[in-house]
Amino acid sequence: GDTARLPGLWLRASERARDASDLAASIDYADRGLHAGAAGETLGALRGVQAIAHSWRGEIDLVAARGSEAVAALPRGTARWYRAAGFLASAWIQRGEPQGMEPLMEALDATPLDDDAGRSRIAAIAQIAQHCLMTGRTTHVDQLLAWLTADGVAQVATTSPMVAALLHEVRASRHTIDGDPLASAKEKASARRCREEAGDRRGACVAAVNEGFSWNELGDHARAEALLREGIEIADRLGLGITASYARMCLGKTLLACGDTAQARAVLARAIEQARERGRPRTDGLARAVLA
Numbered sequence: 001g002d003t004a005r006l007p008g009l010w011l012r013a014s015e016r017a018r019d020a021s022d023l024a025a026s027i028d029y030a031d032r033g034l035h036a037g038a039a040g041e042t043l044g045a046l047r048g049v050q051a052i053a054h055s056w057r058g059e060i061d062l063v064a065a066r067g068s069e070a071v072a073a074l075p076r077g078t079a080r081w082y083r084a085a086g087f088l089a090s091a092w093i094q095r096g097e098p099q100g101m102e103p104l105m106e107a108l109d110a111t112p113l114d115d116d117a118g119r120s121r122i123a124a125i126a127q128i129a130q131h132c133l134m135t136g137r138t139t140h141v142d143q144l145l146a147w148l149t150a151d152g153v154a155q156v157a158t159t160s161p162m163v164a165a166l167l168h169e170v171r172a173s174r175h176t177i178d179g180d181p182l183a184s185a186k187e188k189a190s191a192r193r194c195r196e197e198a199g200d201r202r203g204a205c206v207a208a209v210n211e212g213f214s215w216n217e218l219g220d221h222a223r224a225e226a227l228l229r230e231g232i233e234i235a236d237r238l239g240l241g242i243t244a245s246y247a248r249m250c251l252g253k254t255l256l257a258c259g260d261t262a263q264a265r266a267v268l269a270r271a272i273e274q275a276r277e278r279g280r281p282r283t284d285g286l287a288r289a290v291l292a
Helices: 002-021 023-035 040-056 061-073 079-094 096-110 115-135 141-148 151-159 163-179 182-195 202-217 222-240 241-257 260-276 282-291
Strands: none
Touching: 002 023, 002 040, 040 061, 040 079, 040 115, 061 079, 079 096, 079 115, 096 115, 115 141, 115 151, 115 163, 141 163, 151 163, 163 182, 163 202, 163 222, 182 202, 202 222, 222 241, 241 260, 241 282, 260 282
């Protein structure tokens, strides 16, 4: 009866809250679905939604826990399984435990069950490759990049701006590693436009901040400042404290380079405060180094 339908109703409510960037509500609604007796694939879907929400909140240990439950309960080869796997593997990498990826790599090589799953598979592979490149974890990079250059991937990107954005971001990281910051900045700009086209407000916000960082490094401070201020405004509105803290750290560097010491100090002080609130010692340390 109605009771049996409750987990599915809470799943839809959780997904809507996540898409609206109400991450706390998304996590809460998923918990309600679990308490209503969710099992099997619905349980996996609820845990997968929570993994994504926790990721945006920077709660990496919870991403690993919820993502592990999701991939265990969801059918392999489905879109939801690939999405959960992408966030789970990224959490393992960020925790410095890439060995956790081993069981996922074989599953990522499997044939997706349908076109939606195929897009999600490419997105997951790109997401994992990006985290590997950013953290210098090279064990699986060659295999991941080989998958991303396989036949058909470029065609998928022409019809999916989200997939296109992820591929641009992977190329940006490769250009950074290869010592070509201008090419990296251009790829980041393309990624931002793709995310805007897809209506991905959170992703576009992060992309704007990443692009701003690159223009900062290249000395185009006016362009950097515009992007970073845009990123801060959106991050604050969406409750993305980690992104806002990092953006303020970057903006502080921009303002110092432009000679606006007083405003730079105020911006950096807020960056340090947000980094502490979110348990981000790296950003805290970087902001303090800039402030010094």
